[in-house]
Amino acid sequence: MFGGGSFTSQNKVLPGSYINFVSAARAAAAVSDRGIVAVPLTLSWGPEKTAFEVTAEDFQKNCMAIFGYPYEAPELLPLREVFRYAVKGVFYRLVAGTKAANNYATARYGGVRGNAIKIVVAKNVDDESKYDVKTYLDSKLVDEQTVATASGLKDNDYVIFKKDSTLATTAGIALAGGADGETPTGTEHSEFLAAMESHTFHVLCCPVTDESTKALYVAYTKRLRDEAGVKFQTVMFQKAADYEGVISVENETEELAHGLVYWTAGAEAACAVNKTNENRTYDGEYTVKADYTQTQLSEGIKAGKFMFHKVGNEIRVLMDINTLTHYTDEKSEDFSSNQTIRVLDQIGNDIASMFNDRYLGKVPNDDAGRVSLWNDIVTYGNKLAGIRAIEAVTADNITVEKGQNKRSVTVSFPVEPINCMSQLYMTVVVQ
Structure with a gap:
């Protein structure tokens, strides 16, 4: 795992992306899918x-x-x-449960649900030297195989067959002994x-x-x-x-x-x-x-x-909010809005992914390299603005500079997340 998280000073050891989100003083990356x-x-x-x-x-x-x-x-x-x-x-x-079983099979997973499985064995109507082996869950047929011996059975989504068992005609033998943990x-x-x-x-x-x-x-x-x-x-x-x-x-x-x-x-x-x-x-x-x-x-x-x-x-x-209730200069009331957090988390995850995939250990930390990173961040910001997640990006306000050592870069990316309309204040003037 790469390093990551917030930073107080530029003293990190692991390579990675360290991103701080703070409230501003009141004065070719893609936007990834969610779900x-x-x-x-x-x-x-x-x-x-x-x-x-x-x-x-x-x-x-x-x-x-x-x-x-x-x-x-x-x-x-x-x-x-x-x-x-x-x-x-x-x-x-x-929690792992106890697996149900019978003479022919063991449930694939532990738990009481395995007790609802039943194995039915019947002679094949076309070839009496073979058997039709059916697996039922409740009353639903979920698997059917025709084999000469149990060694030819293939495990299915519900049971692991006992390949050394001896097949014999049966109207149905339920698995038993299954228990939840x-x-x-x-x-x-x-x-x-x-x-x-x-x-x-x-x-x-x-x-x-x-x-x-x-x-x-x-x-x-x-x-x-x-x-x-x-x-x-x-x-x-x-x-x-x-x-x-x-x-x-x-x-x-x-x-x-x-x-x-x-x-x-x-x-x-x-x-x-x-x-x-x-x-x-x-x-x-x-x-x-x-x-x-x-x-x-x-x-x-x-x-x-x-x-x-x-x-x-x-x-x-009622409102799409999180539990933040005590606000500071670094985390204002805006941070209590889940829409704001979604925007900031999206930026953090997407920029970190883009940096780790395209720049970390690959692009020199010189003027040309930093300009390339700046271009990608500006492009990404414009995409967010294009879908109206943030206000329009001012490219000149985004900076990518050399950090305190030869391996690091510092990025300033001012954003203003947009929230959906929530309150209406209207004055109706009667003429």
């Missing part, structure tokens, strides 16, 4: 204690093989919420977070309610954002972190107290840099508790809470 969410899972099927990526298309087409349940199953409700907007998920099953603790969540350090994502989903685990996610977010330069936001439930990298969902749902964390994580990850989730209609499946007075909504916003409220018969996002 990736990192999510820890406690399901009863799927790869265990390892990170795996699933696109929205894969989820819709292959969720049975990947997660063990059909798309519409209640067990997959949290994932349907994530993929309401997310384009890709980086998933990690926190223990409730995940901070240790399992720490392992998940460590695994995520080698993956790219825009939002980290923290679907927990205990304060100690939430504190772990906050510390992880601060460390990676501020020290490693990895720019993302973490969505969690009712956590006053006072930090621009943490979004705190306030509302509960009837079905699951912290259920809205999943929808919010997907919506925040997929939200473009020139857009906002403010006033977005909640279109998920949970029943949202949103009975607030105007005073409660106002106080919630001041406290940095991401809240949903009723507008007629709809549930909508």
